[in-house]
Amino acid sequence: MRGRGQHLFRQSVLAIPMKRFEQPIVGFISREHIVAILDAPDRNTWAGKRDRVMLATLYNTGARVSELIGMRAEDLVLGPSASVRIRGKGRKERSIPLWSDTGVQLKHCLRVYPRQPDQPLFPSRFGNPLTRIGVT
Numbered sequence: 001m002r003g004r005g006q007h008l009f010r011q012s013v014l015a016i017p018m019k020r021f022e023q024p025i026v027g028f029i030s031r032e033h034i035v036a037i038l039d040a041p042d043r044n045t046w047a048g049k050r051d052r053v054m055l056a057t058l059y060n061t062g063a064r065v066s067e068l069i070g071m072r073a074e075d076l077v078l079g080p081s082a083s084v085r086i087r088g089k090g091r092k093e094r095s096i097p098l099w100s101d102t103g104v105q106l107k108h109c110l111r112v113y114p115r116q117p118d119q120p121l122f123p124s125r126f127g128n129p130l131t132r133i134g135v136t
Contacts, residue, residue: 034059046113047125053105054122054135061086061096069130074117078107084121 029037038055042048058068067086075085082103083095098106106121115121120129 049109050122053102053109056102056105057084057098057122060099060102063096064088065132065135068122069120069132069135071121072117073110073115073119073121076106076110076121078103078110082106 038052038059041051041055043052054068057063057071058065061084063071063086067088070087071084075087077083077085077095082098082100084098084106085093085095087093115123119127122130124130124134
C-alpha cells in the first residue's frame with residue numbers, strides 16, 4: 001500500500017503545471033556601439049583589416065562564428081547584388097545578401113589578398129581556417 005500511495009503522490013506532483021515566467025527581452029547594440037566595434041581593429045595591419053571585414057560580415061549576415069569560419073572564397077558572390085552562402089547547422093545552406101559597403105570591403109580584401117575558391121574567406125595569418133579561439 002505504501003508504494004501505491006507514493007506513486008499517486010508523485011503523479012499528482014508531476015501533474016502540477018510549471019510556473020510560467022516572463023522572458024527578458026534580448027537587448028541590442030546601438031549604432032554608435034556598432035561603429036565603435038567596427039572601427040576597433042587596427043587598419044594598418046593585415047589582421048586588423050581582416051578583422052574589420054570579418055566583424056562587418058558578422059553584423060551584416062547575423063552568421064554564427066562557426067558559420068563564419070566555414071565560409072570559403074567560393075561562397076562569396078560579388079557584383080551589383082553581392083551575397084554570401086552560409087552553411088549552418090544540420091547542413092542547411094542559405095544565401096544572405098550583403099550591404100554594398102560590406103561587399104566593397106570583401107572585394108577589396110580579395111583583390112589585395114587573393115585566395116583559391118576552396119580557401120577560407122577569413123584565413124589565419126598562416127592561410128589556414130580560423131578556429132573559434134582565433135576569432136576570439
